[in-house]
Every structure is written in structure tokens, then in C-alpha cells.
Amino acid sequence: QxxxxxxxxxxxxxxxxxxxxxxxxENTAFDYFPWYQQFPGKGPALLIAIRPDVSExxxxxxxxxxNKSAKQFSLHIMDSQPGxxxxxxxxxxxxxxxxxxxxxxxxxxxxxx
Amino acid sequence: xxxxxQSSRYLVKRTGxxxxxxCVQDMDHENMFWYRQDPGLGLRLIYFSYDVKxxxxxxxxxxxxxxxxxxxxxxxILESASTNQTSMYLCASxxxxxxxxxxxxxxxxxxxx
Numbered sequence: 001q002x003x004x005x006x007x008x009x010x011x012x013x014x015x016x017x018x019x020x021x022x023x024x025x026e027n028t029a030f031d032y033f034p035w036y037q038q039f040p041g042k043g044p045a046l047l048i049a050i051r052p053d054v055s056e057x058x059x060x061x062x063x064x065x066x067n068k069s070a071k072q073f074s075l076h077i078m079d080s081q082p083g084x085x086x087x088x089x090x091x092x093x094x095x096x097x098x099x100x101x102x103x104x105x106x107x108x109x110x111x112x113x
Numbered sequence: 114x115x116x117x118x119q120s121s122r123y124l125v126k127r128t129g130x131x132x133x134x135x136c137v138q139d140m141d142h143e144n145m146f147w148y149r150q151d152p153g154l155g156l157r158l159i160y161f162s163y164d165v166k167x168x169x170x171x172x173x174x175x176x177x178x179x180x181x182x183x184x185x186x187x188x189x190i191l192e193s194a195s196t197n198q199t200s201m202y203l204c205a206s207x208x209x210x211x212x213x214x215x216x217x218x219x220x221x222x223x224x225x226x
Contacts, residue, residue, distance in 0.1 A: 006155070009153060031211075031212070032211055032212040034214070034215075036215075041219070042219060042220075043117070043203055043205075043217030043218050043219050043220055044156070044203070044217050045216075045217065046214045046215070049212075049214075051212070089155060089156060093211040093212070094211045095210060095211040095212040096210070096211050098144075098163040098169070098209075099210075099211030100146075100158055100161050100169070100171065101146065101158070101205075101207075101211075101215055102158070103148070103155050103156040103157075103158075104155055105153060105154060105155035106153075106155040106156070
């Protein structure tokens with residue numbers, strides 16, 4: 001049972017454009033929503049995360065938008081750069097000591113120079 | 114810096130062999146995870162451990178078992194390797210709270226022939 005659905009599976013964006021990746025979740029108990037970035041040959045690394053008590057979080061060129069009523073959240077990459085080319089995973093978990101992390105299926109992002 | 118170390122980057126095993134994948138973390142994290150990564154399927158949770166000798170099944174535990182005898186070490190065991198277990202295996206660790214960053218190892222590319 002896939003509890004976090006991610007789209008698109010792949011995305012090509014011109015340099016300087018905006019990259020948008022969307023995720024939807026089912027379990028309303030989730031209260032922590034991180035995004036991970038993975039470069040080829042490396043493990044994923046935390047990029048940015050949000051809690052459902054805010055609707056937006058921005059760190060540099062990366063912004064998470066959160067819609068609690070729709071159970072959706074998205075990652076926006078402004079002024080996309082070739083160095084942003086990577087696979088991005090959204091995830092969800094519950095703030096408890098024995099909580100699993102559930103990941104989306106990933107988006108392979110390519111930024112064209 | 115947190116370091117999660119997986120014992121092998123690449124592994125080739127024969128069908129029917131018993132395979133051990135080892136993971137060690139150096140930050141005294143309570144939670145440890147094993148995921149497999151396949152194209153288009155994202156990161157699927159195999160097993161999760163929230164404390165020494167404690168484990169929970171993830172979404173795809175069939176054909177796998179785990180061992181956590183010490184806090185820093187989490188082992189994934191393929192009891193009888195099969196070709197459909199050819200995949201990238203990723204280990205992660207995290208403090209014992211669901212809203213903290215997970216740190217990943219670099220992965221083990223396992224090929225079963």
C-alpha cells in the first residue's frame with residue numbers, strides 16, 4: 001500500500017526555470033514531511049522539511065508548499081540549475097519514537113543548460 | 114558528521130546463497146532502517162528497528178530478515194537469495210523521533226545471478 005504518491009516520475013526543466021514536484025499522502029497522522037535529494041552513486045540526503053502547522057517553508061531556492069486539507073505538498077525549485085539535477089523523494093512520518101519513514105516513488109529531475 | 118557505513122558497495126551472489134548486508138552508524142541513533150531502491154518504485158521499506166533487538170516489518174519483508182544485537186549495527190539477511198532481490202539496498206539511521214533527519218549510507222548494489 002503506497003501511502004505517499006509522488007509525481008511526475010521524471011522532469012526536464014530549462015536552466016533558470018521553476019521545477020515543481022508534487023506529493024499526496026493518505027494517513028492524516030503524518031506530521032513531518034521531508035524532501036530528500038539523491039545524486040548518482042550517493043545515498044539520499046535531507047534537503048528541506050515541513051510540519052503541517054505551516055503552509056510554506058523556504059530555504060534559498062527551495063520551497064515546500066503544504067495544503068493540509070487536500071493532503072498534498074510540493075517542492076518548488078526556483079532558478080533551477082544544472083547542479084540541481086538529481087532524484088528527489090518526498091516522505092512522511094509521525095513524530096514518535098517508533099515511526100517509520102514512508103517515501104514517495106521519486107522524481108528524476110534534469111536541468112538543461 | 115554522522116556517518117552511516119555499509120560494508121560493501123557492490124556484491125554479486127549466486128541464487129540460493131545466504132547473504133549478509135551490514136550497516137554501522139556512529140551517532141548513537143536509536144532508529145535504523147533498510148530500504149531497497151528500484152527504478153520507478155522509489156525507496157521501499159524492508160525492515161525498521163527502533164531499538165536494540167527490536168524490529169518491525171516494513172512494506173516488503175518477504176525473503177529478508179534483520180538482526181540488531183548492538184545499537185550501532187543493523188544487518189539485513191537474505192536467507193536464500195533470488196534473482197528478484199537484485200537491487201540497490203540502502204541503510205539509514207535516525208534519532209528516536211519521527212521528525213528528525215535520516216542519514217543514509219551510500220548503498221550496496223546487489224546482483225544475484
